[in-house]
Amino acid sequence: ETxxxxxxxxxxxxxxxxxxxxxxxxxxxxxxxxYQQALGQGPQFIFQYYRExxxxxxxxxxxxxxxxxxxxxxxxxxxxxxxxxxxxxxCASNGGAEETQYFGPGTRLLVL
Amino acid sequence: xxQGEEDxxxxxxxxxxxxxxxxxxxxxxxxxxxxxxxxGRGLVHLILIRSNxxxxxxxxxxxxxxxxKKSSSLLITAxxxxxxxxxxxxxxxxxxxxxxxxTFGKGTKLSVIP
Numbered sequence: 001e002t003x004x005x006x007x008x009x010x011x012x013x014x015x016x017x018x019x020x021x022x023x024x025x026x027x028x029x030x031x032x033x034x035y036q037q038a039l040g041q042g043p044q045f046i047f048q049y050y051r052e053x054x055x056x057x058x059x060x061x062x063x064x065x066x067x068x069x070x071x072x073x074x075x076x077x078x079x080x081x082x083x084x085x086x087x088x089x090x091c092a093s094n095g096g097a098e099e100t101q102y103f104g105p106g107t108r109l110l111v112l
Numbered sequence: 113x114x115q116g117e118e119d120x121x122x123x124x125x126x127x128x129x130x131x132x133x134x135x136x137x138x139x140x141x142x143x144x145x146x147x148x149x150x151x152g153r154g155l156v157h158l159i160l161i162r163s164n165x166x167x168x169x170x171x172x173x174x175x176x177x178x179x180x181k182k183s184s185s186l187l188i189t190a191x192x193x194x195x196x197x198x199x200x201x202x203x204x205x206x207x208x209x210x211x212x213x214x215t216f217g218k219g220t221k222l223s224v225i226p
């Protein structure tokens with residue numbers, strides 16, 4: 001157990017809809033990162049938040065956005081869903097200068 | 113984009129045998145980490161090796177890093193059926209202010225046959 005939780009575990013949406021995925025980090029971890037993992041691929045970095053500010057972004061369009069809250073929870077929002085957004089979405093947290101990221105179990109999103 | 117490339121893509125061995133997985137990467141790194149993933153769920157951190165280290169051990173795991181060749185290997189000794197999983201290498205690049213972005217390879221799918 002990493003102490004990182006995500007909700008929901010599974011989600012089905014239709015193309016064009018919007019979705020919000022949630023993550024609860026370990027207490028004391030002020031950095032949260034989000035990753036997208038397509039079937040058969042490795043996770044790809046979406047963005048990272050540090051103390052409620054975006055700290056870095058991967059090659060994802062602006063319709064992927066996020067929020068981080070003072071209570072160590074965070075959200076990933078995806079607007080105008082596309083079929084290719086179907087994937088496992090993982091959040092990971094780490095604290096201070098710690099290099100190890102602790103992953104949650106993921107949310108599996110299916111876009112029809 | 114994927115930085116690391118694991119080799120082989122799939123590996124099937126008998127319980128008790130050793131399993132070796134390799135990873136190559138393209139750019140300079142702060143550290144390299146290995147993760148395990150069971151059945152498409154969350155990733156579990158196995159071991160981290162820094163760019164100035166050459167070898168590291170943790171239980172049945174041995175990791176090597178060759179920065180001149182931009183490659184790493186993960187050795188699992190005396191494998192068990194419970195080691196069946198996908199294994200990913202991830203390189204850590206700086207985002208500044210002590211934060212790191214992980215760039216993953218496509219993974220090696222290990223099957224350990226009882």
